[in-house]
Structure formats: C-alpha cells, structure tokens
Amino acid sequence: MTATAAETRRFEAEVAQVLHLVTHSLYSHKEIFLRELISNASDACDKLRFESIASPDLLAGQPELHIDVSRDRDARTITIRDTGIGMSRDEVVANIGSIASSGTRRFLEALGAEQKADARLIGQFGVGFYSAFVVADRVTVLTRRAGAAPGEGVKWESDGRGEYTLEAVELPERGTTVVLHLKADEDEFLDGWKLRALITKYSDHVAFPIRMPKDAASDAGDDDADDAGEAGTGADAAKPAPAWDTVNDASALWTRPKSEISDDEYQNFYKSLGHDFNDAAAWSHNRVEGSQSFTTLLYIPSQPPFDLMMGGRDERKGLKLYIKRVFIMDAAEELLPNYLRFVRGVVDADDLPLNVSREILQHNRQLERIKGACVKRVLDMIERLSRDEPEKFAAFLKAFGNTLKEGIVEDHGNRERIAKLLRxxxxxxxxxxxxxxxxxxxxxxxxxxxxxxxxxxxxxxxxxxxxxxxxxxxxxxxxxxxxxxxxxxxxxxxxxxxxxxxxxVAKGELPLDEAEKQKLADAAGAAAPLLERIKGLLGDRVEDVRVSARLTDSPSCLALSEWEMAPHLAHLLREAGQDVPAQKPTLEVNPQHALLRRLQGETDEARASDLASLLLEQAELAAGAPLPDPAAFVQRMNRLLAD
The missing domain is CATH 3.40.50.11260 (Rossmann fold)
Incomplete structure (x- = not known):
C-alpha cells in the first residue's frame, strides 16, 4: 500500500464540541456505537445499489454488498467494513471533519435541553459516526469511492481531541473500513459472542449480510479466540483468510408475511429504523396488491424524537422509500404530509420507475396514491389507540397532539377525521x-x-x-x-x-332570547352617559365601549369581531417578527360592578381617567395582550390604591 504524507486538520468548532462530549461525558448505552456504524455501512450499501442501476460498472469486480465485523484481541481493535459506495476525499472532510447539515448543532441543543449527556441521543441527528469515540481512543477510516481508481483511497484518523489526519492511500477495493482502537476499559467489546449478540439485538433486520469470521470458539464465547484476517486493517498478512458467517437475518422485514413476524421483531426493527431505545406505540404493516402494488410498514413513536422537537417544522422527516427493495431515499417527504412527520417507517413500491428522482417524486400520481394510503393507515392507528388503548392514546396526544392539529389546516380532506381525535x-x-x-x-x-x-x-x-x-x-x-x-x-x-x-366566547354577539335582549337594551340605555364618558376618557385607544352580556362578576372584558385575531396570538406573531395590523379593541363593561359605579360618581377627571384606563388594561391583561406602558399601569394602580 502506497501513501502520501498525512495532512493534519482541525475539526470545525461544533464537531469538536460533540467529540469532547462523546469522549468525556457519554456513559449510558455504550454499545450503541456498533448499531450506528453498521447503520452507516448499510446506508453506504443502499446508496451504491441505487447508483449502480444507472451505472452498473460501479459494481465491477465486487458485485456482493455486505458488511463485515471483526476483532483483534492482540491489537485491541474492532473493524467494521462495508462494500458500499465509499467516500472521496472531499466527502470524508464534509461528512466527518465538518458540518454537512444542522445535525451536530441540534445534537448539542438536545444535550443542553436534557441537561445530561446520554449516548441514546447520538443516532438521532445524523452524527452517529462519532459514537465510535464512546469506546475508542483512536479511530481509523479507510475508504475508496466506487468508480475511483485504487490510488484514490483516503485514510482518515483521529483521537477525537480536536484534530484529524488525512492522506491518500492505495486501496484495492471500494467501500469503507472503520477501525476502532479500544480504550483500556472496553475489553467487553473484544468478545466475539458479545459482538454477535449486539448485532442480533440492534441490526438483525439490516437488509445486507452482516458477517463475522466463522470461528467455533468465538461463537461459544471463548474470550481467548480471535477473529482472523481482518481485511483492510493492516493485520498480519500471514493469517489465513477467514470463512465468514452471516450473523443477521439479512432480509427486509417488511417483505415477510405478518404472521411470521413477532412483536419483538417489529419493535427491534423500529428501534433500528428510528434510532430509538423506546418501543413504538403502534405499527401498521400492509401489502397492497392491484394495478399499483406496494408495501408499507409504519410506526408511531411512543415519545417525540429529539429531531422533531429541536428541528421544528423546517426539519422535515419522511419515510424510507424503496422500489423493488432497492433503496431510493432516506426521508421521502412526499409520502406523508408535514403534520405526520413524527411517523417512522418504510414504503416499498413495485411499479415505480427505478430511476425516480426527487423532482419526479414531486409530480408522481402513483406516489400521491401511496401517500393517501399511508395517511389512512396512520389515522387508522391513532383511532385504534383512542378506542382500545386510552393510556397510550393520552401519551400520544401529549407527545404529538399539537403536531396533529396542524392537519386541520393542511389536510382538508381529513379535517373532520383529525378533529375527532383531538382532546x-x-x-x-x-x-x-x-x-x-x-x-x-x-x-x-x-x-x-x-x-x-x-x-x-x-x-x-x-x-x-x-x-x-x-x-x-x-x-x-x-x-x-x-x-x-x-x-x-x-x-x-x-x-x-x-x-x-x-x-x-369573546367573538361576535351572544345568543340571547327576547327577554335577555330587552334586559341588555335597558341596561345599555341606563348606562349611556357612563359609556360615553369612558369613550371620551379612553379616546382612540378603543373602537367602542358597550354594556356586556358576558360579564356577571368582572368589571370589564374585551370583545372581538367574528374574524378578529385574539390578542395573545397577535402578540405572539409580532414577537416572531410577523406584520400584524393594529387592532382597536371593543371594551365591554359591567355597569353593576363597584368599579364602574365609582367611575360613574367620580368628579375628579384625573382619577376618572385612571379608572377608565384601569378598566381597559385589566381587560387586555386577561385577554393575553401586553400592556403598552407597564410602568404607567403600576403608577395608576398605586394612585388609586392610595386614595
């Protein structure tokens, strides 16, 4: 293997923060590193399989897609190798050394929100590679992109302390090899039986073979047995090439009959799919046959994913889209409306064009039909929870109720059905x-x-x-x-x-019978001089002042027209930088209240002005509107209390 001089670079600041947290703070669920690295390897195989549809020569000389996991007790290393798409030098820098998306930033925000560092968060923000540093004090990556020449291989290495080295190397095969040099206290992960158990637990349903060297002693859990011949790691070339044993099921779970899949298998697949430690609240697995055939496996999480909370509406998530079991994209937003963005799952279509692109997705009628079916399945699941599992349904509403409410605006066709689910x-x-x-x-x-x-x-x-x-x-x-x-x-x-x-209750006129209308008219007539006086004292601060049919105990409240925006919402929108037209409120008063009677008999115009302002300001406060001059309000209150 030939190599050039290594170039040393510094990580971008936020990547360095993540690495510091990983190496010094993350302590729970350390084994998550293997799931995350295998997940990355699976993604690399998926991407190559997709790209090879248009460019079959990318598979030349190495047609099999698989993931190999091995260990070397003497060298104290774990190696994860895939035969996937690989990376170029620029891709290595973009994907590992710097921020390719906002995932790193949102990961740090989530840790801050939790006020603790927990490894269970790491896979949810696209920063799963860094989990390697939970158990390793040095990580080496050897990678060559499919279609690149052997001399265009790249070696990346770092101890996670702020810098990494980068050099060109000769690599005979495409794909990526990640070598973890374990910390002194992580010997448990050098146990072959332990690695196999973790693969079965977290990655059994990865759709590519996950292989380990076939070693009877290792299978039995003998800690003295080592995996032989670790390809691409620099292991002793004299070691014989290992015979490989496939550890995982290596089949797409959604393609199997429902009757053959246990609840545990469904839950384990969800946890791998959603980078979640919690069970899903519900799932729906369906096969549609006919003029358009497709399979859906959809999950409702039991808790909000951190990326949903931290990313907000701009951080869209979607379903994994496959066509004839060929991976197309990781987050196909077109398969579900935005208000169902918390749903995780897979759609595998039989009869979409294999060269489908994001632009085609946006204008594909077949996908619209699949989207309609997915929405129906999700709403069916939520309805079943509401009917059959009230505790789970209450937890669902607490987690996702506000997100579901967005569907009232976005999904006119299902508006009544969504409204039925709200509480x-x-x-x-x-x-x-x-x-x-x-x-x-x-x-x-x-x-x-x-x-x-x-x-x-x-x-x-x-x-x-x-x-x-x-x-x-x-x-x-x-x-x-x-x-x-x-x-x-x-x-x-x-x-x-x-x-x-x-x-x-604050908008428009209340429904009154004839007797109530007459009583209100009589009260308004009797209070006409008082109403005119309040209008004069408040001037252009109000649109109108009238006797209220709404009040029995309070002195005043705001009334809104049928289409007027509630004051608290107008305030929120202004705080968010929205241009909200100014609205003059209508003040309703209760002439029988002691405060109104005091104002009616007040001869001092200054005190009368304070009383009128107080009527308006307390009504604004009760309606959620901010006071334009809080200091003046306090001074008014003090003057009136001191009288």
Missing part, C-alpha cells in the same frame, strides 16, 4: 386534563344550544379564568378551554364539526 380541557373538567372530545361536547350540549363554545388563551389558567366565561357558567353552558399556541390558528380553519359551528 381539550373544558369548564366541566378538572384542572388541565385534556380529555374532552368534540363528540363528547356535542353529546352533552344543552337543549336549544346550537354551537360548540370555546375560549383561547396563552395558558390553561388564563383560559379558565377568562372573564368572558362568566355568563356561560351562569347558564351552565360548557366551554372548551384551548390554551395551546397553535389553537387559535387551527380554529381559524375548523369552523364547524358534526354540523355544529365552533364559536369563540
């Missing part, structure tokens, strides 16, 4: 327990009630304490308490359910 707190519930469905609400509506009433606020306590609820409580009308930030946006698109309109 809310209500004025008849206990605390913040979100257990009331829209069907529950309709089932106990009062006679003559024709609307589903709700209130939105930036927090449950604010919703439950909203002054607009007073008249509804007095009439024993249930109101849904919606306090998630997405609710106001969602309800702008969910105008009715089950033939019943959804109405905000």
């Amino acid at each position: 809310f707190a209500s004025t008849r519930g206990e605390g913040d327990a979100r257990t009331v469905s829209l069907d529950d609400y309709i089932g106990r509506m009062q006679e003559g009630q024709d609307a589903i009433w709700y209130v939105t606020a930036d927090g449950h306590r604010a919703a439950a304490g909203s002054p607009q609820l007073e008249a509804f409580r007095a009439r024993d009308i249930e109101v849904l308490l919606m306090s998630d930030r997405i609710d106001e946006w969602m309800l702008g698109h969910l105008r009715e359910y089950g033939g019943k309109p959804l109405k905000h």
